[in-house]
Structure formats: C-alpha cells, structure tokens
Amino acid sequence: MPAKPTSTQRRRAALRTALDDQLKALDEAPYCGPDLPTDVLRACAHAVLRAQDSGAAPERSAVKAVVRATLVELAERVPGHALEVRVPPFGAVQCLSGPRHTRGTPPGVVETDPLTWIALAAGTLDWPEATSAHRVSASGVRADLSALLPLWGHESRPA
Template sequence: MAPRPTAAQRRHAALRSALDEQLAALGAPPYSGPDLPEPVLSACARALLRAHRGGLTPHRPAVRAVVRATLAELAARHPGQALEVRVPPYGAVQCLAGPRHTRGTPPGVVETDPLTWTALVVGEVTWADSVASHRVSASGVRADLSAVLPLWPRPDGTPPRASDPADSH
C-alpha cells in the first residue's frame, strides 16, 4: 500500500493543478518552472493577479490554494500567536511572537480579501497603501506586517508599487 500523502504534498498538488487551470484560462501554456513549493506558489499567485488585472475572474481553486499556502508560509516563517491574519473565506493563521491568547479575539487582527492578500505577499502592492486604502483592516500593536511582506521579492527586483485608488480588489 502506498503511503498517504502529507498535508504539504496535498497542498502542493492542489496548487499545481490550480496553477495550470489558471494559466489555461489566461491562454498561457502550463507551468514549466521548477516543481518546488515556493516557485509554484509564486507563479500561481502572479497568474491569478494577472487574470484579475486582465478583467477575468481569477480561478477560485487557484485563489483558495494561494491564500491557504501563503498563510501557512507566513505562519511557518513567523511563528507565534500574537497576531491573527484572516483572509475570508479561505483561512486564518496565528503568527508573530508575543502574548499568547487562548479565547476570543486575539490582541492583534489583520483581515483582508483574497486578492489584496495575494498582491501583498508577492509585492504587487505595499502594506501602507493597502491599509490607507482600507483594503486591509489592522488592529493591535503587532498588526503591522510591513516588515514581513512581501513573502518573496518581485521577479524584476523592483519594490512593491503604490496602490492605484482605481484598482479595487
């Protein structure tokens, strides 16, 4: 009997499938880069943002896979329970070192929509602009994620762009 895939393997398989489906919806060839978690995740995030910018509805499984994987990556890189990051309806994680809470609303909460979150984690928009434009709700003393986002540098090495007020997610 074959061993049961781990949660990380299942997430990666879902992400690969979602990436190829999103690329197909964009009329692009399937992903041919390295089959490693970070490059696949980054490529999927960028593909769904490209679909959104092109006036297409991003592929829902791609959005779900990207949000869940990037939240897991954030929690793995910055463990703790001082801040809860919520991206409804797809997920929430606790991260950052600090006071631990066990019930009710944590001392710090960040909440945003899936496309804004995706743009933040890949450096398409800045934390400050997203908060100022009310696309991110952040409360609590540890609710500033500007030091930990984006999760990956932009491919061209440029800093995140300022948000365009007309670009609503």
C-alpha cells in the same frame, strides 16, 4: 498499501493543479518552470493577479490554493500566537511571538480579501498603500506586516 499523502503534499498538489487551471483559463502555456514549492506558488500568485488585471475572474481553486499556501508560509516564517491573519473565506493563521490568546479575539488581527492578500504576498501591493486604501483591516500593536510582506521581495508582475 501506499502511505497517505501528508497535508503538505496535498497542499502542493492542489497548488500545482490550480496553477495549471489558472494558466489554461488565461489561454497561456502550461507552467514549465522549476517544480519547487516556492516557484510554483509565485507562478500561481502572479497568474491569479494577471487574471484580475485582465478583468477576468481568477480561478477560485487558484485563489484558494495561493491564499492557503502563503498563510502557511507566513506562519512558518514568524511562528507565534500574538497576531491572527484572516483571509476569508479561505484561511486564517496565527503568527508572531508575543502574548498568546486562548479565547475570543486575539490581541492583534489583520483581515483582508483574498486578492489583496495575494497582491501583498507577491509584492505588487505594499502594506502602506493597502492600509491607507482600507483594503486591510489591522488592529493591535503587532498588526503591522510591512516588515514581513512581500513574502518574496518586491516584484513587478510578469507579463
């Protein structure tokens, strides 16, 4: 009997499927880049943002896959429990070292919508712009993610 796929394997498979679905919805050629997790994640994030820019609704499965994968990446890069990053309805993670909370609202909370989160993670929107436009709600002394975002460096959206 084959081994049951791990959560990481399931997340990567969902991301690749979501990328293919988003590219198809955009009438673009299938992804032919490296099948490395970060490359597929970046390609899917940019495909979602291209859909948004074109006025089309991004594929829900692609938005969900990108949000979940970027939240996991953030939590892996800066582990801890001092800040909770929420991107409803798709996910939330705790990150950053510092005071740990066990009940109720954590000492720091960042909350935003999925497309704003994807733009921040991809580097097509910067933290000061997002917070000044009230696209992000951030409370607590550790709620400034400007040093952690974007996840891959500032980029322009690929055509």
